[in-house]
Amino acid sequence: MTRPASLNTEKARRAAKRSDRPGADCRAAPGRHVVIVDRNKCEGKGDCVEVCPYGVFEVRRIADADYAALGFLSKLKSRAHGRQTAYTPMLDACQACGMCVVACPEHALTLRPVTSGT
């Protein structure tokens, strides 16, 4: 099956070449992996939105509960970035290419296989 196009093909091509890219090279069945966003690191820059071939991400204003859970310095950082952060509304479509993980400039994303405890 042909992989759908990323919004930023050049950035996706660079990410795909990274030897430290985790995951299953987009061969995993959808819904078998989760991407965890570390909101203390995420600055909402949107590289994940640009490279993900499956439209997993959106960048939007941080939810009040997520903002409240940030530490003091992370709240300051969040405000400095317009309280923008990444969410994964289409996480069930992830096929574990790992490009978002290596494309994120803040190293805010972790890709993990779904386990019974996840």
Ligand code: SF4
């Ligand atoms: S690992 Fe999943 S969420 Fe990340 S870019 Fe690939 S398909 Fe999208």
